[in-house]
Amino acid sequence: MDISIALILGQDGITNGAIYALLALALVLVFAVTRVIFIQQGEFVAYGALTLAMMQGGSVPATVWLLLAMGVLVTLFDGAAALRSGQARKALGVAGWNLAYPLALAGLFAVVPVASLPLFAHVVLTLAIVVPMGPMMYRLMYQPIASAPVLILLIVSVALHIAMVGLGLLFFGAEGQRTPAFSEASFDLGPLLITGQTLWVLVVSALLIVALYQFFERTLYGKALRATAINRVGAQLMGISPALAGKLTFLLAAFIGALSGVLIAPITTIYYDTGFLIALKGFVAAIIGGLASYPLAALGALAVGLLEAFASFWASAYKEVIVFTLIIPVLLWRSLSTHHVEEEE
Amino acid sequence: MTTETVHSNAGAAQPVLEVKDLCVSYGKVEALTNASLTVGEGQIVTVIGPNGAGKTTMLSAIMGVLGSKGRVAFDGTLEVVPEVERMVARGMNLVPEKRELFGEMSVEDNLVLGAFQRYRMGKRDHAQTLEEVYALFPRLKERRDQAAGTMSGGERQMLAVGRALMAKPKLLMLDEPSLGLAPLIVREIFRIIAELRRRGVSILLVEQNARAALQVADYAYVLETGQVAMEGPAHLLADDPRVIEAYLGFGKHQDMLST
Secondary structure (H helix, E strand, C coil), X not given: CCHHHHHHHHHHHHHXXXXXXXXXXXXXXXXXXXCCCCCCHHHHHHHHHHHHHHHHCCCCCCHHHHHXXXXXXXXXXXXXXXXXXXXXXXXXXXXXXXXXXXHHHHHHHHHCCHHHCCHXXXXXXXXXXHCCHHHHHHHHHHHHHCCCCHHHHHHHHHHHHHHHHHHHHHHHCCCCECCCCCCCCEEEECCEEEEHHHHHHXXXXXXXXXXXXXXXXXXXXXXXXXXXXXXXXXXXXXCCCHHHHHHHHHHHHHHHHHHHHHHHCCXXXXXXXXXXXXXXXXXXXXXXXXXXXXXXXXHHHHHHHHHHHHHHHHCHHHHHHHHHHCHHHHHHHHHHHCCXXXXXX | CCHHHHCCHHHCCCEEEEEEEEEEEECCEEEXXXXXXXXXXXXXXXXXXXCCCCHHHHHHHHHCCCCCEEXXXXXXXXXXXXXXXXXXXXXXXXXXXXXXXXXXXXHHHHHHHHCHHHHHCXXXXXXXXXXXXXXXXXXXXXCCCCEHHHCCHHHHHHHHHHHHHCCCCCEEEEECCCCCCCHHHHHHHHHHHHHHHHCCCEEEEEECCHHHHHHHCCEEEEEECCEEEEEEEHHHHCCCHHHHHHHHCCCCCCCHHHC
């Protein structure tokens, strides 16, 4: 291997590592606030990428119907409950976000021909469709069992992962998709050819990480999520309901997932079930951070990305094995260096 | 000396909180049986009683942290089932026995989070409330950037009270605010309780330190094995031989607080 190959592999590794870092941060966040292990993070990546690809192909993305279906269910549960307790305004708000909003999106697709829209509009629409599924999913599947043990929540996550992969096959078909790059620009940096998309991935990831940091440090809602992660009872006594914290967290996680999908769709071919493998690497990084430390998770993600890139050069047939084997020494080190912690209820 | 029949706090001007026949059970064990109490506006009402009498359970049920049966009317509205967020939004705040602070966050972040529910409802005056709380607890202002978990027990208790005050409560419920604190700090805490009443906050105070509680309160309830055993104006209960024997220990003039 000469220096130029090493540089190219390094570039690949850092680009993928940036995406893994985003996913790892979302996993840590979701676990800290809700104790849910967010297995289905990868499906949000795939749904983001493939919804964009479908629109690029000129068709109405099928995910909009899933959004509508979830919205109807949420409206039935929450709207009815609000009406029963005589809170008409709340019921109206519930219906507005969960029914009127998906209907408006569906209506938009009925009126505007998808193919006529520019790439940027497709990206915005993709996020508009996929991201609200996060809070809806929390409301429907996790909120009723929010105080269940971690294991039960994990089982629900696995079930949702399987269901979403199946629906993905139904929506997007078995074909892999790749979308055009955000920009065709590229330039040389020494022996290295840096593509516009690589820059997009790095810049957007960096901006998102900074934005998330600002959100958690500066805004009251961000602090409320941190507070919930630190002390659930204390947060509840401040009026921060676990339901609100859970929905907000899932909103962020779905946004990170869908945006990651949109960013990598021009770099790799995405199949309906590709997301799992991508998110699993984010998961390895999150485990390196002990599902608790954001900086460690981000560093772990970079390590995973680089290891993957170099492994694909030296032993490409074993690259996944090598990456996932990394988790074994990490787990060993974790279990030896930390004391057993009883699960907090 | 049948205080339970002679006195009733029902005559308190404008009740803020009226609890009737509140029952809480953990499985088959009944922790609270038909407990009733009233807190009038601007009053300090205390609930004293031995460990395990159900005092904390009662506060948790009123706040909606625990499920319960019975009637809880707060600020003129009957709550069928109290729900924590709703109670906070309506002006009820609980300072729990364990403080439940956000240990890794700064003192100031802890305080600001106390105003979360108000902020969410569009009342964004927390910067001003923060100054008021700092005026009441100058110590917290000195330590505003320190992590809450690294402070002393007394400071943590002040922070817990300050955090609750950030919500500008109509009714503040304090669960064992003096527990585990040095006598000097206990005195400071009770001074602040009296000061809060002067500012128009109604207070429901649960205490094992019966002497200090009866001294500061207007009205008192004695809770034993999940039931209200006695009630009456605090100064009368402090003279009741049964109370003296069970909760005040030695003679009532040996006042720990005035030393």
